[in-house]
Structure formats: C-alpha cells, structure tokens
Amino acid sequence: MSLPRPVRTVLRDDANDQAVVRTWVRLQKTRQASRKVLPLAVAGLVLAGLTAVVCWPEPSPAPSASVLLARGRQQTTTRAQTTRVLSTQVVADARSVRPPPDVVGALLDAAAEALRTGHPERAEALLSEVARHHEGDPRAPTALIALGRIQLDALHRPADAVVSLTHALELNPPEDLVVSTWKSLEEARRAAGERDPGSFPP
Amino acid sequence: MDGQNGRKSTVEPLEEADDSPWKDTVGQPARAEVVHLANGVETAELVVRARAGDVGAESLLYRRHAGDLVRVVTRLTRSATAAEDVVHDTFLLVFERLKQLREPHQFRAWALSIAVSLVRKRLRRQKLLEWVGLEALASEPLEAQARDGLSVEARGELAVLDAVLNRLPANQRLAWALRHIEGEKLDDVALLLGRSLATTKRYIAAAERRIGVHVQLDREAP
Numbered sequence: 336m337s338l339p340r341p342v343r344t345v346l347r348d349d350a351n352d353q354a355v356v357r358t359w360v361r362l363q364k365t366r367q368a369s370r371k372v373l374p375l376a377v378a379g380l381v382l383a384g385l386t387a388v389v390c391w392p393e394p395s396p397a398p399s400a401s402v403l404l405a406r407g408r409q410q411t412t413t414r415a416q417t418t419r420v421l422s423t424q425v426v427a428d429a430r431s432v433r434p435p436p437d438v439v440g441a442l443l444d445a446a447a448e449a450l451r452t453g454h455p456e457r458a459e460a461l462l463s464e465v466a467r468h469h470e471g472d473p474r475a476p477t478a479l480i481a482l483g484r485i486q487l488d489a490l491h492r493p494a495d496a497v498v499s500l501t502h503a504l505e506l507n508p509p510e511d512l513v514v515s516t517w518k519s520l521e522e523a524r525r526a527a528g529e530r531d532p533g534s535f536p537p
Numbered sequence: 538m539d540g541q542n543g544r545k546s547t548v549e550p551l552e553e554a555d556d557s558p559w560k561d562t563v564g565q566p567a568r569a570e571v572v573h574l575a576n577g578v579e580t581a582e583l584v585v586r587a588r589a590g591d592v593g594a595e596s597l598l599y600r601r602h603a604g605d606l607v608r609v610v611t612r613l614t615r616s617a618t619a620a621e622d623v624v625h626d627t628f629l630l631v632f633e634r635l636k637q638l639r640e641p642h643q644f645r646a647w648a649l650s651i652a653v654s655l656v657r658k659r660l661r662r663q664k665l666l667e668w669v670g671l672e673a674l675a676s677e678p679l680e681a682q683a684r685d686g687l688s689v690e691a692r693g694e695l696a697v698l699d700a701v702l703n704r705l706p707a708n709q710r711l712a713w714a715l716r717h718i719e720g721e722k723l724d725d726v727a728l729l730l731g732r733s734l735a736t737t738k739r740y741i742a743a744a745e746r747r748i749g750v751h752v753q754l755d756r757e758a759p
Contacts, residue, residue: 336690338754341720342679343718343719346683347683354620358607366629366632440658447661477666478665484669485669488670
C-alpha cells in the first residue's frame with residue numbers, strides 16, 4: 336500500500352469557513368488595539384516631556400549660591416527621573432502591542448537547546464525569565480510547565496516545581512496540557528512531602 | 538477604469554451588511570478612496586490598493602488567501618487551533634509589511650513563507666515540551682484530516698506518516714511536507730523555507746531516508 340503524491344490529494348480540502356471568519360475578527364481586534372495605543376503612546380511621550388519642562392515650579396528668590404546649586408542638582412535629577420519613568424511606561428505600552436521581536440520564542444528555543452545539550456540549570460534560568468518578565472505571553476504557561484518538570488526531574492527541587500506548576504495552572508495552560516500539568520503537580524507535591532497532595536480533577 | 542481592475546466595479550460588488558464580519562471594524566479612515574471591488578480583481582491590484590490604505594482590498598486579500606493558508610498550516614502543524622493562531626499572526630505581519638513586498642503578484646508565496654516561518658518557530662517550541670515529556674497532543678493528525686471514504690489501509694499509512702513526521706527536526710519535516718504533502722516545486726520549497734536549493738534538497742533527502750522505511754509514496758511523475 337502506498338500513498339499518492341502529493342499526499343494532500345487524499346486529505347480533506349474543504350475550507351473551514353468558521354475558522355477563517357473567526358481569525359479575521361480576531362485580526363481586526365488586534366489591529367484596532369495597536370492603532371489606538373500607538374498614537375496614545377506618542378502623545379503620552381510628548382506630554383511627558385512637556386510636563387517635565389514647562390510645569391516644573393521655579394525656585395523661591397534670594398537663596399545662597401550653595402543652596403541654589405544643591406537645589407538645582409536635586410531638581411535636575413528629579414525632573415530627569417520623572418521624564419524617564421513616564422517615557423519608559425509609554426514606550427513599554429507601545430512595545431506591548433507590537434508582535435516582533437519574538438523574545439519569548441528565542442528564550443524557549445534556547446531552553447530546548449540547553450536541555451538537549453544537558454544543561455537543565457541553564458534551561459531553568461531561561462524559562463524563569465519567561466515566567467518573570469513575559470507572564471502575559473500565551474506561551475508563558477507552557478514555559479512554566481516545562482520549568483516545573485525540569486525542577487522536579489532534573490534538579491530534584493520538588494518544592495520549586497510545586498510553585499512553577501501552580502503558577503502555570505493559574506495562567507490557563509493549553510487544554511491538551513491541563514491534565515498532565517495537574518498530574519505533575521500532584522507528583523511534585525508528593526515528592527515535596529505534602530501529606531495531602533490532592534488529585535485531578537481538584 | 539473598467540470593472541476588471543475594480544476601480545469602478547459593477548461586477549459582483551461586495552456589499553457588506555452592517556454586522557458582516559468582513560466589514561472593517563477598525564474605524565480608521567482609509568487613506569485611499571474605498572470602492573466596491575469585483576471578485577475578479579487581480580491579487581496584484583489588490584496589493585497595490587491595500588498598500589494605499591484601501592481596507593476593502595485588504596479584506597478581499599484575506600478572503601482570497603486565508604482559507605488556503607488555514608488548510609496548509611493545519612496540515613503542517615497537525616492542529617486546527619495552532620493553524621488559526623499562525624494565520625492570525627501571518628496576516629498581522631502581512632498587512633504591517635505589505636509595502637516591503639516587491640512583486641505584488643507573488644503575494645500568496647510571500648504570505649505562505651511568513652506562515653512557514655511561524656510554523657517552524659512553533660515546531661521548535663514543541664521540542665521543548667517533548668524534552669520534558671509533555672508533548673502536546675495534535676488535534677488534527679493527518680489521519681484525522683483524511684477524505685471521507687478513504688480506505689482503512691490508507692488511513693493507517695497516514696497515521697504512520699504522521700508519527701514519523703512528528704519525530705523529524707523542524708526543517709526536515711517542513712521541507713518534506715511542503716514538497717510531498719503540499720506538492721510544491723523544489724524551487725518554491727526553498728523559497729518558502731528561506732534556504733538554498735541545495736540545503737532544501739538535503740533536508741528532503743534526510744527526511745526521505747527516515748520516512749521511506751515506514752511509508753511508501755507513489756513514484757514521482759517524470
């Protein structure tokens with residue numbers, strides 16, 4: 336028995352209209368969000384600069400030279416800090432709606448490579464980075480699940496694995512990983528010496 | 538302008554109802570005049586109009602190519618959910634980078650190359666789960682995508698092929714699937730993967746050595 340070339344001739348070729356429409360609606364929403372936030376971000380950046388430059392109060396008259404110098408240094412620092420904080424927030428907001436660069440993807444790739452070459456500690460550090468700084472990314476639960484398994488199996492730190500896997504479940508992991516994640520959590524709790532590790536379904 | 542290029546179309550105008558999902562929901566005024574476009578408008582013309590800000594042209598480009606992309610990506614990822622995510626991200630990048638497309642008539646190949654690159658990223662991430670023993674299940678393995686009425690034996694072959702493909706490195710798997718499942722020409726596979734022809738041939742040959750042990754394909758037409 337052999338399959339024909341190309342193999343797709345024996346596969347369904349019907350268009351999944353619902354998937355196409357669903358994806359279009361989602362696409363429009365994503366683009367709408369980015370179009371709203373980016374001009375706001377630019378306006379916010381300008382406003383932050385203007386506020387820092389224009390609205391800062393003048394010092395009271397007739398202080399001594401040393402007082403003026405000290406106050407000037409303090410004001411310059413505070414003004415710069417304010418501008419920097421506001422600018423950072425605005426830029427962060429603007430960045431959050433832009434898809435590339437795929438930092439999380441690069442971290443996951445590097446973690447897989449670290450595991451392949453037998454460096455679970457490095458993989459742990461990379462996956463922790465995803466959990467710490469990219470919690471909103473849809474791949475964060477997957478990273479936490481992998482992190483939990485590494486802490487449990489390779490690093491033998493079940494207590495840390497319990498924390499990672501619990502965190503993963505709080506972030507709504509992919510449906511096909513929910514059961515195995517609960518089982519991993521149960522296993523980690525047992526290994527950590529918990530009396531009542533619970534069971535799935537909870 | 539005639540109806541062929543869609544500027545003042547009277548042929549099958551695309552009239553959208555207010556609640557139509559195809560209607561632009563962004564609410565951003567288009568930079569170019571938005572007109573009804575005929576279904577027969579060339580893709581290259583749609584690309585030019587979409588670049589100028591015509592949201593109707595964007596919608597038509599999506600409608601014309603999204604179904605095809607969903608099908609191809611579902612076969613490559615073996616997951617309908619993943620396919621939707623990939624097609625969403627693909628069109629997000631497509632509309633963002635449309636001005637970078639030098640040859641508008643190559644739109645399909647260009648969009649597909651973006652999708653293939655996103656699929657490759659996904660497949661690599663999947664490896665991470667495999668390393669920790671948590672392989673996510675494919676919701677649409679090849680045998681589940683078989684046409685109605687396909688013999689039990691052929692379905693069995695598809696299941697074996699699916700399992701072997703899943704064990705291959707991402708580049709080999711994609712190269713082989715684009716060549717022998719999708720039926721793309723070798724040159725096109727190289728373009729879609731962003732690799733040289735020689736490297737692409739090497740990927741396919743390496744995949745063939747492992748697949749050939751388990752599954753036979755009909756002889757290639759000369």
